[in-house]
Amino acid sequence: MSNQTSPARTPQDLNDAITGGIGDSPLRPDGTLKVTGEFAYSSDLWAEDMLWGATLRSPHPYARIKSIDVGPALKQPGVYAALTHKDVPGENIYGLKIADTPALAEGYVRYQGEPVALIAADHPETARRAMEKIVVDYEVLEPITDPERAAHDDTLPKLHPEGNVVRYQPVICGDPEAKADVVVSDVYTLGMQDQAFLGPESGLAIPAEDGGVDLFLATQHLHSDHRQTARALGLPAEKVRFTMSGVGGAFGGREDLSMQIHACMLALHTGKPVKIVYDRFESFFGHVHRHPAKMYYEHGATKDGKLVYVKAKMYFDGGAYASKTPVVVGNATSLGTGPYQVPNVKIEGWGLYTNNPPCGAMRGLGAVQPAYAVESQMDKLAKALDMDPVELRQRNAVEQGYTMHTGQVLDSPAPVAELLQRLKDMPLPPENRTEPADVRDLPGGVSNTTHGEGMVRGVGYSVIIKNVCYAEGADDYSTARVRLEAIGGEPVALVHSAAAEVGQGVDTVQQQIARTELGVERVTIHPSDTQVGDAGSSSASRQTYITGGAVKNACEAVREVLFERVAQRFGESPADLSLSGGKVVSAVTGVLADLVDVLGDDAIEETREYHHLPTYGMDPEAGQSQRVHVQHAYSAHRAVVDVDTELGLVKVVQLDCSQDVGKAVNPDAVVGQIQGGSTQGLGLAVMEEIQVKDGKIRNPSFTDYLIPTILDTPPMTVDVIEKADPNSPYGVRGVGEPPTISATPAVMNAIRNATGLSLTHAPVKPEHICGS
Amino acid sequence: MRVNFTVNGRKQEADDVWEGESLLYVLRERMGLPGSKNACEQGECGSCTVRLDGVPVCSCLVAAGQAEGREVVTVEGLADFAKQREQAAHAGGCASGACGTSGTSGTSLDAAQQWSAKGTDSQTGEGGDLSPIQQAFIEAGAVQCGFCTPGLLVAADELLEREASPSDADIREALSGNLCRCTGYEKILDAVRLAAARQAETVEAS
Ligand code: FES
Numbered sequence A: 001m002s003n004q005t006s007p008a009r010t011p012q013d014l015n016d017a018i019t020g021g022i023g024d025s026p027l028r029p030d031g032t033l034k035v036t037g038e039f040a041y042s043s044d045l046w047a048e049d050m051l052w053g054a055t056l057r058s059p060h061p062y063a064r065i066k067s068i069d070v071g072p073a074l075k076q077p078g079v080y081a082a083l084t085h086k087d088v089p090g091e092n093i094y095g096l097k098i099a100d101t102p103a104l105a106e107g108y109v110r111y112q113g114e115p116v117a118l119i120a121a122d123h124p125e126t127a128r129r130a131m132e133k134i135v136v137d138y139e140v141l142e143p144i145t146d147p148e149r150a151a152h153d154d155t156l157p158k159l160h161p162e163g164n165v166v167r168y169q170p171v172i173c174g175d176p177e178a179k180a181d182v183v184v185s186d187v188y189t190l191g192m193q194d195q196a197f198l199g200p201e202s203g204l205a206i207p208a209e210d211g212g213v214d215l216f217l218a219t220q221h222l223h224s225d226h227r228q229t230a231r232a233l234g235l236p237a238e239k240v241r242f243t244m245s246g247v248g249g250a251f252g253g254r255e256d257l258s259m260q261i262h263a264c265m266l267a268l269h270t271g272k273p274v275k276i277v278y279d280r281f282e283s284f285f286g287h288v289h290r291h292p293a294k295m296y297y298e299h300g301a302t303k304d305g306k307l308v309y310v311k312a313k314m315y316f317d318g319g320a321y322a323s324k325t326p327v328v329v330g331n332a333t334s335l336g337t338g339p340y341q342v343p344n345v346k347i348e349g350w351g352l353y354t355n356n357p358p359c360g361a362m363r364g365l366g367a368v369q370p371a372y373a374v375e376s377q378m379d380k381l382a383k384a385l386d387m388d389p390v391e392l393r394q395r396n397a398v399e400q401g402y403t404m405h406t407g408q409v410l411d412s413p414a415p416v417a418e419l420l421q422r423l424k425d426m427p428l429p430p431e432n433r434t435e436p437a438d439v440r441d442l443p444g445g446v447s448n449t450t451h452g453e454g455m456v457r458g459v460g461y462s463v464i465i466k467n468v469c470y471a472e473g474a475d476d477y478s479t480a481r482v483r484l485e486a487i488g489g490e491p492v493a494l495v496h497s498a499a500a501e502v503g504q505g506v507d508t509v510q511q512q513i514a515r516t517e518l519g520v521e522r523v524t525i526h527p528s529d530t531q532v533g534d535a536g537s538s539s540a541s542r543q544t545y546i547t548g549g550a551v552k553n554a555c556e557a558v559r560e561v562l563f564e565r566v567a568q569r570f571g572e573s574p575a576d577l578s579l580s581g582g583k584v585v586s587a588v589t590g591v592l593a594d595l596v597d598v599l600g601d602d603a604i605e606e607t608r609e610y611h612h613l614p615t616y617g618m619d620p621e622a623g624q625s626q627r628v629h630v631q632h633a634y635s636a637h638r639a640v641v642d643v644d645t646e647l648g649l650v651k652v653v654q655l656d657c658s659q660d661v662g663k664a665v666n667p668d669a670v671v672g673q674i675q676g677g678s679t680q681g682l683g684l685a686v687m688e689e690i691q692v693k694d695g696k697i698r699n700p701s702f703t704d705y706l707i708p709t710i711l712d713t714p715p716m717t718v719d720v721i722e723k724a725d726p727n728s729p730y731g732v733r734g735v736g737e738p739p740t741i742s743a744t745p746a747v748m749n750a751i752r753n754a755t756g757l758s759l760t761h762a763p764v765k766p767e768h769i770c771g772s
Numbered sequence B: 001m002r003v004n005f006t007v008n009g010r011k012q013e014a015d016d017v018w019e020g021e022s023l024l025y026v027l028r029e030r031m032g033l034p035g036s037k038n039a040c041e042q043g044e045c046g047s048c049t050v051r052l053d054g055v056p057v058c059s060c061l062v063a064a065g066q067a068e069g070r071e072v073v074t075v076e077g078l079a080d081f082a083k084q085r086e087q088a089a090h091a092g093g094c095a096s097g098a099c100g101t102s103g104t105s106g107t108s109l110d111a112a113q114q115w116s117a118k119g120t121d122s123q124t125g126e127g128g129d130l131s132p133i134q135q136a137f138i139e140a141g142a143v144q145c146g147f148c149t150p151g152l153l154v155a156a157d158e159l160l161e162r163e164a165s166p167s168d169a170d171i172r173e174a175l176s177g178n179l180c181r182c183t184g185y186e187k188i189l190d191a192v193r194l195a196a197a198r199q200a201e202t203v204e205a206s
């Protein structure tokens, strides 16, 4: 780009000499850079004369801002700017689904940690100290903290003009008043989980000569960030250019804006490059979390274990701003039966505004919560029926062709019963441990709290359903540009898309597809940026499906141009031609030419989009829709736990997964996704919860918000099956989210199995087990 | 203040360092070595792990001044550090390779001056050799987002230096201070086992 300025360390082409097409497991193209420490993460960027940005945040969950005085901060030496909502050049409002979030608070603050003012200074410590000099006069207000009340109590103040209900969605089918022989019910609550990606929010904004700005950042969705930022900056889209830098994990937490608008505002205001890097404490306030939920569930079944009905009410706490709350309600209600055949259903879901921390996307969006409730209910029902929990699940499992409670027909393989069977057939870890037991293998670990006394073992199963891609009418397409040319006597493909490589391996997958489709070895991945079309978000388990589809389409278009050329030159029919090992091959006459010779000095470049099947909204009265979701994915887990019933400590001994991935484009990466996802699900079952009291986060650190360490994580056997989806490119089925969803209830069920407790809150805490 | 210490075999100096600046900050922001990562600044995640006179430490918890006159090895210098250790082991007849630089003495000055971080050709990933643990991490799929990787590599390399064939429980214990949010650790275990097995083979062959 002519007027684009780059930082000293910059995102670069990935072109390691690696081979491997679809179905192989080639190495990551960024692997060498990542193990040598050279990979340029967004927090590593640096530019000459760079300033550091800092964000002043609200200490109150709910307050009226009477005044803000940045004067004292500006007087500090080394401070270059102190900005408030008055300095937002464009619209001071943004949002993923509903524009309701100010870039900088104006009039009110609606959650603790809401950005109020910005500083740019020559040292991060100077910026921090200057921040403390800003004087904000607040009139503190009583926060709304109970989402269920927010749904039904009209006397509460309205946090937003439309009221406190972000979305209400019922789904009704059959006879919701149907009667059953056996009924089980309970109220389940699920805590607020944090994505806890390791690389905190960060980016470097560099003012450009054309009055625009270049932002180098870590995100899940470049174009969504770009659209929202340009609007807030009041700049035309082309004057705002975003380039993806190294992303230290995402898991949904980078779907909303964090520092994007702020860094750009400071850079434009000061005329200098500005870097913002959150620390861990700020990160806990700087991104949305998983929606905590309260779920009332009632299941009715016949004596022989066939489900008759499900009734459910679910409340999702969206916190102060909408973010993905509408989608959470849609997913949760449309998937709220679990992967089971239920003739009579009444499910209602509410997504609410409160003054709690904002909640939005996290891996397993809107499916994690009901899966925990449903899978708890299935074990409870099995107990009431005196039936094996796996058998009960299998007896009620959906299959291909089944019509869900929304009216959507499952139009591709749904091997739910099979996944369970495969797990059940896997060997269990030995009951008898080595004597004397290694305390590192026991609950409490090296704290040396038990040598086996008071310890019981439990086994639990679960199986879940998750939608893949965006739903309810969204057209989350992707775009890929593929260029084929001869470089140094070798055919080389260059793939350029805006797909966010967040660690999951989408760069590797794009290379694999190009290698397979174009029969070349060398494939370079161009850094993702906004100079190519939208790729949609790295979420909803969708990138291999959608960007994979776009790369495939672009490769096919390149091939078509090439084959036309070859056909003319050799008098062959394009239909007979194929590419393999850098050669053009005719089905009739064999090898025709070297690709390099055919290309000569002439590169072939094509850009294509991929759009998935259309989906449709759920009707507001009964949630019916011909197709809510693009695709469904299924995974099942079996957890084995040892529980120290005296101290309430849990050791997960084994966590095995069976999952259908349609087609494993990169089998090793698939296993890596499943192991990583399973571990996040384990975390939600036994340790991960943001503690919120009166709207305030009490544990914003890795000291108090625990995520699984290598000691907490058990061996995991991963069993992958491939039942192709006829609608998707190569038959792929989304992989990333399902294991996160099914791991949690499997662990919970295992702890129930060990203890006999009902455990209606996840994560389980020691006091839930030992009652004190 | 001014601080002087050796990083990856090279003398480094930083001026105008604030009292409160950590070793991590000085490495990343003043010495152009951002390989060590900052994921918590509280000693909880291990992403910032470096060797300080041979001992793995969370560099976010070490005040820059504390490193004065000492030797630091970061992920950027790990490959050369490992190579130098191996050479020292051969020269000194140490069969396990585990006695080269253990303890707090770190690299001897003599040895330190023989090598310096060269880095890889970042365009191709070729040129610089990787240490066995780096190679194993790539091959075993132990790297996803990679943010935890630099710290894990330093910690795992140190484990293999003192324990040539660690059990799974040993590996888990040694790496328990390093958080990874992406992988679920299984492939990290695979990588350490792979590097250990290769190390054993090399020793047998020599
Ligand atoms: S950054 Fe030092 S331990 Fe986390």
Ligand code: FES
Binding pocket: A198, A248, A249, A503, B142, B143, B144, B145, B146, B147, B148, B149, B179, B180, B181, B182, B183
């Ligand atoms: S690979 Fe992302 S944190 Fe470990």
